[in-house]
Amino acid sequence: MKYFIGNWKMFGIPKSINILNKINSFYTKDKNRSKYKVVFTPPYTLIQSYSRYFKKKKINIGSQNCYQKDKFSSNTAAVSPYMLRTVGAKYTLVGHSDNRSEGDNDTILKNKVELALRNKLKVVFCIGENKIQKRNKKTLSVLKRQLTKVLDKKFNKNNIIVAYEPIWSIGTGKIPKLNELNKTVLHIKKILKKIFRKKSPPLLYGGSVDGKNAGIFKEIKEIDGFLIGGASKSSKKFIDIIKNYYR
Numbered sequence: 001m002k003y004f005i006g007n008w009k010m011f012g013i014p015k016s017i018n019i020l021n022k023i024n025s026f027y028t029k030d031k032n033r034s035k036y037k038v039v040f041t042p043p044y045t046l047i048q049s050y051s052r053y054f055k056k057k058k059i060n061i062g063s064q065n066c067y068q069k070d071k072f073s074s075n076t077a078a079v080s081p082y083m084l085r086t087v088g089a090k091y092t093l094v095g096h097s098d099n100r101s102e103g104d105n106d107t108i109l110k111n112k113v114e115l116a117l118r119n120k121l122k123v124v125f126c127i128g129e130n131k132i133q134k135r136n137k138k139t140l141s142v143l144k145r146q147l148t149k150v151l152d153k154k155f156n157k158n159n160i161i162v163a164y165e166p167i168w169s170i171g172t173g174k175i176p177k178l179n180e181l182n183k184t185v186l187h188i189k190k191i192l193k194k195i196f197r198k199k200s201p202p203l204l205y206g207g208s209v210d211g212k213n214a215g216i217f218k219e220i221k222e223i224d225g226f227l228i229g230g231a232s233k234s235s236k237k238f239i240d241i242i243k244n245y246y247r
């Protein structure tokens, strides 16, 4: 199963649902539809209404983040996995580089993953090196640390997806060289197999994925889909990614 996950970040108002409606219509007619799932993570403000609307349709709704405490707490502006689940979220991103840069460390992220899973959310756990780490050839060791510090063998791997997003590639139009990406992806899968006893959760690539470059990634069989930021705000661009991937 492949995944095309659209991450809207700080984008969207109620009527932006039109974008998802077009993608839903494409999906229901696409001859390749049995091969992939479509998930969108709109901002918190839209999760309930969008989840309700797409309940019997094909698009799954998730959250971009969640708080590291269960149920309710006294943390202003925090939203727990439990609260997300009750308004219909099925997935949540955890560890996006935007949130890591705002203070999410390995301990916090581990709590988030654990609580999200406990509240029946599928977790899309994001990892990735920054420009300096890449320049210093630290990519593989950084990724290993990010994975092993947070993912635990006791977690249910069937409810985890990992997204590799090099920070230098997010929103920049730059993508990794194919041979480098291939090496990195194999490295990540090897670590995941070690953590989860032989079977790795799905591994997505994210960072400047668009309709033009989506086809290139097909060459790397170990990539199980994409986490798409900028291009997910346009139905045409998002559909182009799927079309080019299956061309």
Ligand code: PGA
Pocket: 007, 165, 169, 170, 171, 172, 206, 207, 208, 209, 227, 228, 229, 230, 231
């Ligand atoms: P991008 O964002 O596709 O705009 O590079 C990806 C992400 O941050 O998830």
